[in-house]
Amino acid sequence: MTAVTEYLGKNVRQYGIWGALVAIVILFEILTKGLLLMPDSVASLVQQNAYVMILAIGMVMVIVAGHIDLSVGSIVAFIGGIVAIAMETWGLPWLVAVLLGLVVGALVGAWQGYWVAYVGIPAFIVTLAGMLIFRGLAIVIVGSTIAGLPPGFNAISNGYLPNSFGFMAGRDIVTLAIGLLALLGLVYSQARARMTLRKHDLAVEPFAAFVGKLVLFAVLLGYLTWLLSGSNGMPIVLIIVGVLIVAYTFVLGRTVFGRHIYAIGGNLNAAIMSGVNTRRINFGVFVNIGVLAAVAAVVTTSRAGAAVAAAGDTYELDAIAACFIGGTAVTGGVGKVSGAMIGALIMGVLNMGLSIMSVDPSWQKAIKGLVLLLAVAFDLLNKRRAGNS
Amino acid sequence: MSTDNTILEMRGITKLFPGVKALQDVTLTVARGEVHAICGENGAGKSTLVNVLSGVYPHGSYEGDIVFEDEVCEFRTLRDSERRGIVIIHQELALSPYLSIAENIFLGNEQSQRGVIDWNKTNAEAAKLLARVGLSEAPDTKIKDIGVGKQQLVEIAKALSKRVKLMILDEPTAALNDEDSAHLLDLVRSLKGQGITSIIISHKLNEIAAIADRTTVIRDGKTIETLDMRGAEKITEERIIRPMVGRSLDDRFPEREPNIGAEVLRIENWTVHHPIDQGRKVVDGASISVRRGEVIGLAGLMGAGRTELAMSVFGRTYGSNASGKVFKDGKEIHTRTVGEAIAHGIVYATEDRKRYGLNLIEDIKRNISAAALGKISRRGVVDREEEVLVAERYRKELNIKAPTVEAIVGKLSGGNQQKVVLSKWIFADPDVLILDEPTRGIDVGAKYEIYTIINRMADAGKSVVFISSELPELLGMCDRIYTLSQGRVTGQLPRAEATQESLMLLMTQEKAGTPR
Numbered sequence A: 001m002t003a004v005t006e007y008l009g010k011n012v013r014q015y016g017i018w019g020a021l022v023a024i025v026i027l028f029e030i031l032t033k034g035l036l037l038m039p040d041s042v043a044s045l046v047q048q049n050a051y052v053m054i055l056a057i058g059m060v061m062v063i064v065a066g067h068i069d070l071s072v073g074s075i076v077a078f079i080g081g082i083v084a085i086a087m088e089t090w091g092l093p094w095l096v097a098v099l100l101g102l103v104v105g106a107l108v109g110a111w112q113g114y115w116v117a118y119v120g121i122p123a124f125i126v127t128l129a130g131m132l133i134f135r136g137l138a139i140v141i142v143g144s145t146i147a148g149l150p151p152g153f154n155a156i157s158n159g160y161l162p163n164s165f166g167f168m169a170g171r172d173i174v175t176l177a178i179g180l181l182a183l184l185g186l187v188y189s190q191a192r193a194r195m196t197l198r199k200h201d202l203a204v205e206p207f208a209a210f211v212g213k214l215v216l217f218a219v220l221l222g223y224l225t226w227l228l229s230g231s232n233g234m235p236i237v238l239i240i241v242g243v244l245i246v247a248y249t250f251v252l253g254r255t256v257f258g259r260h261i262y263a264i265g266g267n268l269n270a271a272i273m274s275g276v277n278t279r280r281i282n283f284g285v286f287v288n289i290g291v292l293a294a295v296a297a298v299v300t301t302s303r304a305g306a307a308v309a310a311a312g313d314t315y316e317l318d319a320i321a322a323c324f325i326g327g328t329a330v331t332g333g334v335g336k337v338s339g340a341m342i343g344a345l346i347m348g349v350l351n352m353g354l355s356i357m358s359v360d361p362s363w364q365k366a367i368k369g370l371v372l373l374l375a376v377a378f379d380l381l382n383k384r385r386a387g388n389s
Numbered sequence B: 001m002s003t004d005n006t007i008l009e010m011r012g013i014t015k016l017f018p019g020v021k022a023l024q025d026v027t028l029t030v031a032r033g034e035v036h037a038i039c040g041e042n043g044a045g046k047s048t049l050v051n052v053l054s055g056v057y058p059h060g061s062y063e064g065d066i067v068f069e070d071e072v073c074e075f076r077t078l079r080d081s082e083r084r085g086i087v088i089i090h091q092e093l094a095l096s097p098y099l100s101i102a103e104n105i106f107l108g109n110e111q112s113q114r115g116v117i118d119w120n121k122t123n124a125e126a127a128k129l130l131a132r133v134g135l136s137e138a139p140d141t142k143i144k145d146i147g148v149g150k151q152q153l154v155e156i157a158k159a160l161s162k163r164v165k166l167m168i169l170d171e172p173t174a175a176l177n178d179e180d181s182a183h184l185l186d187l188v189r190s191l192k193g194q195g196i197t198s199i200i201i202s203h204k205l206n207e208i209a210a211i212a213d214r215t216t217v218i219r220d221g222k223t224i225e226t227l228d229m230r231g232a233e234k235i236t237e238e239r240i241i242r243p244m245v246g247r248s249l250d251d252r253f254p255e256r257e258p259n260i261g262a263e264v265l266r267i268e269n270w271t272v273h274h275p276i277d278q279g280r281k282v283v284d285g286a287s288i289s290v291r292r293g294e295v296i297g298l299a300g301l302m303g304a305g306r307t308e309l310a311m312s313v314f315g316r317t318y319g320s321n322a323s324g325k326v327f328k329d330g331k332e333i334h335t336r337t338v339g340e341a342i343a344h345g346i347v348y349a350t351e352d353r354k355r356y357g358l359n360l361i362e363d364i365k366r367n368i369s370a371a372a373l374g375k376i377s378r379r380g381v382v383d384r385e386e387e388v389l390v391a392e393r394y395r396k397e398l399n400i401k402a403p404t405v406e407a408i409v410g411k412l413s414g415g416n417q418q419k420v421v422l423s424k425w426i427f428a429d430p431d432v433l434i435l436d437e438p439t440r441g442i443d444v445g446a447k448y449e450i451y452t453i454i455n456r457m458a459d460a461g462k463s464v465v466f467i468s469s470e471l472p473e474l475l476g477m478c479d480r481i482y483t484l485s486q487g488r489v490t491g492q493l494p495r496a497e498a499t500q501e502s503l504m505l506l507m508t509q510e511k512a513g514t515p516r
Helices: A001-010 A014-031 A039-064 A074-086 A094-119 A123-142 A153-159 A175-200 A205-229 A234-255 A254-268 A269-271 A279-303 A315-325 A335-358 A361-388 B044-055 B080-083 B099-103 B120-134 B148-161 B178-193 B205-211 B239-244 B304-313 B338-341 B352-359 B363-371 B385-396 B414-427 B445-461 B470-476 B500-506
Strands: A146-148 A306-310 B006-017 B022-032 B037-038 B065-067 B070-074 B086-089 B168-169 B197-201 B214-217 B224-226 B262-272 B281-291 B295-300 B318-327 B332-334 B346-349 B432-436 B463-465 B480-485 B488-494
Touching: A001 A306, A014 A153, A014 A335, A014 A361, A039 A074, A039 A205, A039 A234, A039 A254, A039 A279, A039 A315, A039 A335, A039 B214, A074 A094, A074 A123, A074 A279, A074 A315, A074 B295, A094 A123, A094 B224, A123 B332, A153 A279, A175 A205, A175 B168, A175 B239, A175 B385, A234 A279, A234 A335, A254 A269, A254 A279, A254 B414, A269 A279, A279 A306, A306 A361, A306 B168, A315 A335, A315 A361, A315 B363, A335 A361, A335 B488, A361 B065, B006 B044, B022 B037, B022 B044, B022 B197, B022 B214, B037 B178, B044 B080, B044 B168, B044 B197, B080 B086, B080 B385, B086 B148, B099 B120, B099 B148, B148 B178, B168 B178, B178 B197, B178 B205, B178 B470, B205 B239, B214 B385, B224 B239, B239 B500, B262 B304, B281 B463, B295 B304, B295 B470, B295 B500, B304 B346, B304 B432, B304 B445, B338 B363, B346 B414, B352 B414, B363 B385, B363 B414, B385 B414, B414 B432, B414 B445, B445 B463, B445 B470, B463 B470, B470 B500, B480 B500, B488 B500
Parallel strands: B022 B224, B037 B197, B037 B214, B086 B168, B168 B197, B281 B488, B295 B463, B295 B480, B346 B432, B432 B463
Antiparallel strands: A146 A306, B006 B022, B006 B065, B065 B070, B214 B224, B262 B281, B262 B318, B318 B332, B480 B488
């Protein structure tokens, strides 16, 4: 077992964040006397926090590339307004309205990306301007609220996959099947990665750590599936988030585009001197977060059942906090989608737990701030320790 | 040999890092008023020793005694040792670029009364110190406006302001041209006359031979021997190298049988202006060419325009208003971006690998693949298995000392980092490799390995453009050497005709001179 403990010691950061999530879940499970992990709470945890996870995916790429985006909250309100107007005023089918929203998101991203990548204005300034511009435009087009959206649209964030195959022992079969598929996919990809490393005699984590990790994940995934299948079934928004997580983990970890993002953030000069087209990558990163902000806008608007001019307020801070809690480096070059997702979940569980305990929202803010500070401090101390050894 | 004449004695110093014995029972005795050189390969323990001495590694974190001026010292911080008159001048200068010379000299030691700075006194005292180090700049000149050589002198002036008794210079001339180096060494000599003892850490053995009274050689964290440079035995560079590497290096340059083919790259009438001061020509009508399997050298003093020529050809990464023509295999090509240059088979390995060459927070494999990800990816998706295999291959071929290709590059030694840079560019499969100071700051053993790699590239039919400030290196490695001075090509000599003297003559040729 010494190999395992040594390995864990070296990877405190990586596993520490999982431990922190589990600890916070257990803490609130006790504090809320079991209310946190009620099936309905779990479903609404996902539905209420989907926007943070979606935005954090885009944000982690922006931060890894060495930038920041302060405008996503305002963009959520702006695009939410456009999508609502498209359905309500222009009478477009909701699916068309959603696609229109995504296109506008890409255009907004291209606008900001142009200033950052091709003019060379720091992203902090460009997106600070964007924060004001798009909040203003949102108020202009929305007024205060546009309600009365079609049910199909509202189901994106509030609905569940239909129970097409009936029940098995009182559990929704669709949910169980998706859970099982996810589990198999996880085991397959992890095992394959490990075998590849073994094949070339490269260092792998100790077998016990590998199995332990897989079992832990399987238990978590199984438990989640079990909870959801006994309630209303699989939330639609969870499918959207799940697909985005898998897709962007692949983009960031496996594609040339993703690799170039790390290269730019790690050492911009070296990336330029290696022939990386830094402008195009920076531009792409902002177009990408524009599209993801549009997805978040759809999810948020659907959840509320209305476009609100004040929607998305401080969402950018939630997303940034999720990234940093999840181990993304402030200086760029380091960060993972999975980390940002755990960061988002930690924030979500905090929100949920504190709300169930009916803690005053002002205190909730203060507590979340403290958690962010402590998470980054932990990261820093950990790095310093690693640096000295 | 603890006598009255001893200013510093480090006895039985052992310093452990987790898993590594960085220093093992090291002994160093420095006599009052001498210039004492410390030599050793990178990673031998020189920096650790100096850090122990200066209190960067506080008392208690190492074993052994430091006796300074007959008193056992227990330095806990850098300030403790400075208070006793021990000052380190680091390789990477610690000056603040937007503050003036005078402000930098008295940084942390401000000439003030009740918290209010006395500017007259500051500038007057600074002027006196500048005169002592022979720097004729106004004390209110900003650091960013003076060259590296002068900045080094400011550092020494700063040390003098602290009433230094023992000055430690870590690679003081690594970034200096010959003229500035000579001036610096003269200064050390004259300070010696004023009773200031110096410890010099340097890779430049000719300098050590010229200036040191004694030389202590460290290898693998142990003191190997202390050579008396002024004794009966004449100490040659080879004599110093022997204990450093534990073997004699009779031939410092590997042999190569040149097999030179047709012309591959020709640069004609290349002119580049300074990026900010756009009226100034940094490269002025330079023309060079290189053939298949040939290694050519670019010799020149600092500011001659060698790096600027290379970087401006390599995707306009330096300067403004570049003009001139580039021919590859007889056809004119454009290299306006780094991507274009690489696509035409021209690559440039930078002299500043930490800033321009490597992503220090990434691992070896991702650095090696960085410039040619396209070769190991399909439809934009990287084949990570292939990436590992490629990196493994170069780790073995170039003998990169790291346990796996997943090791973080920032933690490797300079020589191994340089090998990663070379791997990156070799993997990009170029026809022309431009290598800018590829052996700077690298120990003797690793240098030899880098030379071998260069020869291997030439044997494989690549063309190599070798930029170096060390003339013996160019003479030992190149088939043909161009000399540059003030942005102009002042001559070219085949290997057989080139000597240090003939090159230096061309390198110092003034603008009025006629280019051959």
